[in-house]
Amino acid sequence: MLNRPAQAPSAVVMIRPHHFCSNPQTMPDNAYQTDHAASPGNSNTAEQAIAAQAYQEVSHVAQQLTAHGVKVHLFEDESTSTPDSVFPNNWFSTHADGQLLVYPMYAPNRRLEYRADIIEFLQREYQVQAVHNYAYLAEQGLFVEGTGSLVIDHVHQLAYAVLSKRTDAALVPEICQQLKLTPVLFQAFDEQGLAVYHTNVMMCVASRFVLISLEMVPDTQRAVLLKHFAQSGxxxxxxxxSQIRHFCGNALELTGSKGSLLALSQAAYQALSTQQITQISQFTTLLPLAVPTIESAGGSVRCMLAGIHLQPRSETTA
Incomplete structure (x- = not known):
């Protein structure tokens, strides 16, 4: 019998890129992204330096998580055609009932991130009961980008989803039905009135708290979110x-050797107020991780971590 699903996984998949750069195909709808090519003095040498910095940042995050008792499955990406591979949470997700989902990605070059070797590894090491592949729907113009699009409350079986080019209103309920989740669809906009490209940029659901910018949600939809949060305690x-722009919402609760951790970037931690840090510290231990180069691609620590909610095969019961 499966235990009640935990919100905070104790294992993650990470991808270490060898040729990282800010993806030009995602630039049009990602307001949090920096165009390296537009930087003065950009050259092949500068591009190599950026790639090297990203490689080191991923290595450091993996080391820090491991030191805190989180199991990290680290895969290498030596391809030059997958600039966003460092964000694996967008193309697959795992669930405590043994399901593994593969998602349809908006940018064509992001569809190249799908890796059979990672799926096969998870099937070998964990109790995967079924793989559901929705990737083909990208050819039909339907997109949901994993736990970038769906911020899942695994305990209360809710999936929060901001509607955008990358999160289709018709497809979200279908995927949620497969996962036995109740979809909570809403809109969110930045200061310029642009739709937030991914839900996990502007909110994080942890076991006992939620980080979210309510100001970015239209008044008419805010009350529904607050009702769900209240019901979930x-x-x-x-x-x-401004704090969202510093990736304060792009955090992930994990379970380490000493209990709950909140993995977030150093930039996000520095953008939080003293009061907010005190509030969060009531529930978890904050773990700031320096990833400034990765953040130039428009995502942060949460995007780098594909949480593993599956049971290890070593824990099979007789």
């Missing part, structure tokens, strides 16, 4: 749009 820690 989660304390709301409200973030400003």
């Amino acid at each position: 989660q304390q709301v820690i409200d973030l400003t749009p």
Whole structure:
């Protein structure tokens, strides 16, 4: 019998890129992304330096998580055609009932991130009961980008989803039905009125609290979110749009050797107020991780971590 699903996984998949760069195909709808090519003095040498920095940042995050008792499955990406491979949480997700889902990606070059070797590894090491592949729907213009699009409350079986080019209103309910989740669809906009490209940029659901910028949600939809948070018994820690721009919402609760951890970037940690840090510290230990180069691609620590909610094969019961 499966245990009640935990919100905070104790294992993650990470991808270490060898040729990282800011993806030009995602630039049009990702307001948090920096165009390296537009930087003065850009050259092959500068590009190599950026790639090397990203490689080191991923290595450091993996080392820090491991030191705190989180199991890290680290895969290498030596391809030059997958600039966003460092963000594996977008193309697959895993679930405590043994399901593994593969998702349809908006940018054509992001569809190249799908890796059979990672799926096969998870099937060998964990109790995967079924693989559901939705990737083909990208050819039909339907997109949901994993736990970038769906911020899942595994305990209360809810999936929060901001509608955007990357999160289709018709496809979200279908995927949620497969996962036995209740979809909570809403809109969110930045200071310029642009739709937030991924839900996990502007909110994080942890076991006992939620990080979210309520200001970015239209008044008419805010009450529904607050009702769900109240029913789930989660304390709301409200973030400003500026803090979202510093990736304060792009965090992930994990389970380490000493209990709950909140993995977030150093930039996000520095953008939090003292009061917010005190609030969060009531529930978890904050683990700031320096990833400034990775963040130039428009994602942060949470995007780098594909949580493993599956049971290890070594824990099979007789």
